[in-house]
Amino acid sequence: MSRFILPTTAFRRLVGLFVLALAIPSAYAAPVRFLLTFDDGPSLWSSQPTARILAQLADNPVTPGIKAIFFVQTEHESHGGSTEGEALIRAECWAGHRVGVHAGTVEGHIPHTELPSPELAxxxxxxxxxxxxxxxNVSSLIRPPDWLFDDRTAAVYRSLGMEMLLADVRAFDGKIYGWYASLRRRSNITNELERVRDAIAAGRMPVVDGVTPVVVGFHDTNPYTASHMSEYLQILVEEAAAVGLPLADPPFYTNGRALEHAARLRGERDSYARTEWPTP
Structure with a gap:
């Protein structure tokens, strides 16, 4: 007797839909829209990671014209503190993206927790x-280097009218030790999206303008990410469906103002799917 074996992806999708339906009636489940963010750039490497990412966000088979937030190192001479880096930041803005501060010291990527409050400010x-x-197109949002923050640094952000934005889904592409490939990129994203699904089911994810913004964190300094950005977009869409997350149309933000509005509300509410304040 032959048996029908449900494909793994289809089975995972059915399980995801079942989990989501247990807590949220389908009529009230706002579809997901991915809000892309990039850290650490702009990159001046000869392989031009930042420029290649910009090209793929503009022209890709998933959602042409995607807008993103780039959290940049504004003063470091190998990033935004050079003429070439400034040109890339302008290119990001001209393309309709938003730019925000990641690090504002000439030393670059220094955790904010290591800076005295006056120096940080x-x-x-x-x-x-x-x-x-x-x-x-400058955002009031900030993302601290290495995601290191505490009550003191958060108070400094607020005193300057800035809000912190972390991410719900991380590509884990920020650490580069001479190895640029990602052998588990799909499974990593799947695991992250399953946490997002559970957070939506628990009512921890806010709805903005009829969609659930899901913040995704990449690094535009990573050559592998730059070479595979379009594939990452496809993976996000495919794995969202596989875990049972309904997707908005379009599934990525294509309007810079809507992107900034959603990101600011996320920052103001501190409603992150899986981020907790670090213990002292």
Whole structure:
């Protein structure tokens, strides 16, 4: 007797839909829209990771014209502190993306928790002023280097009218030790999306303008990410369906103003799917 074996992806999708339906009636489940973010750039490497990512966001088979937020190192000479880096930041703005401060010190990627409050505040003001001098599409959002923050650094952000934005889904592409490939990129994203699904079911994810913004974190300094950005977009869409997450149309933000609005509400509410404040 022959048996029908449900394909793994289809089975996972049915399980995901069942889990979501247990907590959220389908009529009230807002579809997901991915909100892409990139850290650490702009990159001046000869392989031009930042420029290649910009090209793929603009032209890809999933959603042409995707807009993203780039959290940049504004003062480091190998990033935004050079003429070439400034040109890339302008290119991001001209393409309709938003730029925000990641690090505003000449030393670059220093955790904010290691900076005294006055120095941290000065660096963020310097970084924001630098961005405003380059373009109009400057975000009030900030993402701390290495995601290291505490009550003190959060208070500094708020005192400057800035809000922190972390991410719900991480590509885990930020650590580069001479190895740029990602052998588990699909399974990593699947695991992250399953946590998002559970957070939606628990009512921890806010709805903005009829969709559930899901913040995704990449690094535009990673050559592997730059070479496979279009594939990452496809993986996000495929794995969202596989775990039972309904997708908006389009599944990625294509309007810069809508992107910033959704991101700001996420930052103001501190409603992250899986992020907890670090223990002292």
């Amino acid at each position: 000065r660096s963020l003001q310097t970084g924001r002023a630098h961005l405003l001098a380059l373009c109009d």
